Amino acid sequence: MLKKNLLKPILFVLFICYFLPFSILAQGTYQAYFGNLHSHTSNSDGMNEPEDAYYYARYTAGLDFLAVTDHVEQIDFLEWYYNKDEADNATINGTFVGIAGWEWGSPIYGHINVFNTTNIIDDIGSLWYYEDFPAFINWLLSNSPAIAQFNHPGDDVYVNNWNDFEYINTSTDVVFPLIEFQNVQQATDWYEFALAKGWHLSPVWNQDNHSADWGTKNDGRAGVWAATLSRSSLFEAINAGRTYATMDKNAKIWIELNGIPMGSQQPIQSSMLLHLFLTDVDNESWTSIELVTKNGVLMNIGTYNGNLDTTFTLNLTNDEWVFVRAIQADSDYLWSAPVYVTGTISNLSNTIHEKSIQLFPNPAKDYFVINTGEENSCVMIYNVMGKLVYENSFQKSLKVNSKVLAAGSYFVNITVSNLNYTKNIIIRDF
DSSP states (O other), rough: OOOOOOOOOOOOOOSSSOOOOOOOOOOTTTTTEEEEBBBTTTTTTTSSHHHHHHHHHTTOOOSSSEEEEEEGOOOOOOHHHHHHHHHHHHHHHHTTTTEEEEEEEETTEEEEEEEOOSOOOOGGGGGGEEEEHHHHHHHHTTTTEEEEEESSTTOTTOOOOOHOOOOOOOHHHHHOEEEEESHHHHHHHHHHHHHHHHHHHHEEEEOOOOOTTEEEEEEEEEEEEEESSSHHHHHHHHTTTTEEESSSEEEEEEEEEEEEEEEETEEEOOOEEEEEEEEEEOOOEEEEEEEETTTTTEEEEBOOOSSSSEEEEEESSSSSSEEEEETTTOOOOEEEEEEEEESSOTTTTTHHHHHHHHEESBBBBBEEEOOOOOSSEEEEEETTTTOOEEEEESSSSSEEEGGOSSEEEEEEEEEEEEEEEEEEEEEEEO
16 A cells, blocks of 8 residues: 555644645555557567567566467467467566456457466357357457457447447456557547446556567557566456556556555545656656546646646545556557546535535736635645645635746645635646
C-alpha cells in the first residue's frame, strides 16, 4: 500500500476553514515494469520461434516481459507446450519474464488474448469458437485462473467488438482485467465506452508483432505495477488492475484515491484525495494532464515541465470511476487504470451545494471571481506541485487578482460550511 502523510487542519478565528493539502508521496512496494502482452511467431502468422522472440525482447528491446500469443486456430498442442517451455526457459525472476499465451479470434466478435492457462481449446476443428462467444466465455471460466484481454477494439470494421462491449456478468468481468490499445483512436473510441458499460478494465499498449521486432516495433509499452518481476507477481498485478498504457517506452503513471490503488474500488465520500504520479526518465514535458470520469473530463491540469508527484482533493458525487490521460510534448499518450467509486452519498446537499459555487472567468487573465452565496467562505489555491500560493476568507463573493499568479494550472479549494470543493482554473498571461 502506498504511504500517505497525516494532514492537519488549518484553523481560523471566526470559523473553521480546512483543506487536506497536497503532499508528495512515494510508490511504496510496487515497481513499474515494461513489456508487451501481444506478439506472434512463425507458429502462426509471425516470424521465427518463441525462443527467438523472448531472447530479442530481453536483449535487444530491453523489455521486462513478453507474451507470445500465437493464433490458437493455427497452433497445435506440441507448439503450445513448446511455447510454454521456452517461456519458462527465458524467465529469470528479477530480470525477465516470458509468458506463453494465445489469441482467440472471431470474425464476428473480435480478438481476445488468453494467459495463465495450462492448455488451449482442444476442439478447434468444430469451429464453435468462431460463432459461439458464450461458449468461449464458459471455457475461460472453467479453466481458472485464466486471464483474458480485449484486443485492439475497433481495429476491424467487420466485427461487432464483443456486442459493443455488452456487459455480461461479474464472473466474466473478473476474467477480463485488460483492454489493449495499439493506437490513440482505439483508446479514444473504446476505453471510456467499455468502462461506461460496466466493465472493470485496465489499459495496456501492445505491439501485436508479426515481424521479428518484439519490443522495437514502436515505443509503446504495457506498464504493470508489480511487487516483483516474476510471472506470478505480474499476474497478481494484472488481476488487481494495476496496469497502464504508454506510447513512451519509459514513462510511468500511477493514481490512487484515498490510498486505494488504481484498478481497485473506493467507497464514495464527499471529498477524496487523488494522488497522481507522472514521470519520464527523459524529463519530457506534458502538454495535457486530464482527469477523466464517466461524465467526461473533470479537469485538465494543463501543461507541466518535468515529473509530477502530488495529491489534490476531488468531489466525485456522480462519477463511477476516474482515470488520468496525459499527453507529452511529442504527442505520446499515457492512460492510467481507473479507480472505481462505489456507493452513494446519503446527504445530497453536498452535491447541490457544489453546483451553486461559481468560478469565472476560466481561463482567467487579470482576475477571477468566486461566488458561494454563503457567509464564512474561504479559498486556498495550490499549484500543481501542492504549494499553497494564495488563501483568503470572504463573505459570499471574492474577486481574486490573478496577476499575482504565474501562468499555469491551479487547484482552487473552496470551503463552505465545513465542506470542501475543489475546482481547476487556468491562468493565462495573454
